[in-house]
Amino acid sequence: LEMARGTAVAERDLRTRFMNQVSHELRTPINTIVNFAHILAQGEMGNVNPKQTDYLGRIEKSGWHSMSVLNDLLDLAQIEAGEFRLKRQIVDLETVCEDAMSSVRSLLRNPEIALVRDYPDKWPRILVDSKRFRQALLNLLGNAAKYTDGGQIILRVRTYEHTATFAVEDSGIGIPAEHHETIFQEFRQLNEAMARQRVGTGLGLPISRHLIEQHGGTLTLNSTVGQGSTFTITLPLAPSPASIESDAESDAANGRTTAKHATPQPVAPKRPI
CATH class of the missing domain: 3.30.565.10 (Histidine kinase-like ATPase, C-terminal domain)
Known part of the structure; x- marks a missing residue:
């Protein structure tokens, strides 16, 4: 049983490393395709006719879809490996x-x-x-x-x-x-x-x-x-600042020493480029 478990863990780790490597190798060419298609469609390298603009738009859209699929597969590999970490x-x-x-x-x-x-x-x-x-x-x-x-x-x-x-x-x-x-x-x-x-x-x-x-x-x-x-x-829901303050005062009144609570500050997420 232990041998089977060890084999399964090794296979999972190998799959995760493989996905990480594939992700790294594919991201660069996909990004290059998407970015150059966008540049060409904007006419920055010369005028393009409506049909060319349509084709370039399809290339760009397909590139973003490929990147989305790649990200999903990488997320799945990280989930299976227990490597998913949140910054809450x-x-x-x-x-x-x-x-x-x-x-x-x-x-x-x-x-x-x-x-x-x-x-x-x-x-x-x-x-x-x-x-x-x-x-x-x-x-x-x-x-x-x-x-x-x-x-x-x-x-x-x-x-x-x-x-x-x-x-x-x-x-x-x-x-x-x-x-x-x-x-x-x-x-x-x-x-x-x-x-x-x-x-x-x-x-x-x-x-x-x-x-x-x-x-x-x-x-x-x-x-x-x-x-x-x-x-x-x-x-x-997260604890309110008032409840955190109340808990700290209660601990102090009862003679308990607790770690100082740090109230998280609002952070605006970055907008996608």
């Missing part, structure tokens, strides 16, 4: 949500689909890794965009006594009840014929669920065929 802090959640909503617009199958923000007046205070939380949120929004041909996509944020929720609701094709857990399995897409029409690896949802669970939260699905789907992220 208090962040500007409105900025994170707006970044994700702005990014998903280019993924819409129909430009007339409405992107609706249903935000609270007062945003919740949550400890998150802004990069990874945005990744999970964008995966959900991108999934909604992929399977919604008309209507609207809503990002709804709510705060409760101990938790906050971020729900992505769409008016898309919906998912049968018997597949509500299947879609969170790696490389699984429900309708193979439809999957060929809608680009994806089948890794976005399982990676998103792992990211949210790493934050101590949950990712759930409520969906009805023909009516749409709602994916809901639920995360615990």
Whole structure:
């Protein structure tokens, strides 16, 4: 049994090292292709006609898709190896949500689909890794965009006594009840014929669920065929500065010595270039 476990660990580590190496080797040429296609499309090397602009745009879009697939595979390898690490802090959640909503617009199958923000007046205070939380949120929004041909996509944020929720609701094709857990399995897409029409690896949802669970939260699905789907992220609220101060005063009154609490400061996430 120990020998089998050791072999499995060695194979997993080898796979992770291989993915890291492949990622490094592929990122540079993909970035080169994407950047030069963008430069040419902008006319910086000379005039281009509409057909050339269209072709260059397709090259650039395909390059970004290839990079996205590569990132998903690398994330999966890190998850399997237990190497996924989060840098959690208090962040500007409105900025994170707006970044994700702005990014998903280019993924819409129909430009007339409405992107609706249903935000609270007062945003919740949550400890998150802004990069990874945005990744999970964008995966959900991108999934909604992929399977919604008309209507609207809503990002709804709510705060409760101990938790906050971020729900992505769409008016898309919906998912049968018997597949509500299947879609969170790696490389699984429900309708193979439809999957060929809608680009994806089948890794976005399982990676998103792992990211949210790493934050101590949950990712759930409520969906009805023909009516749409709602994916809901639920995360615990961070202690308020007042409660941290109260705990420190209580410890002092009881003669206990505790490590000094450091109140995380809001950090605005970097916008994608």
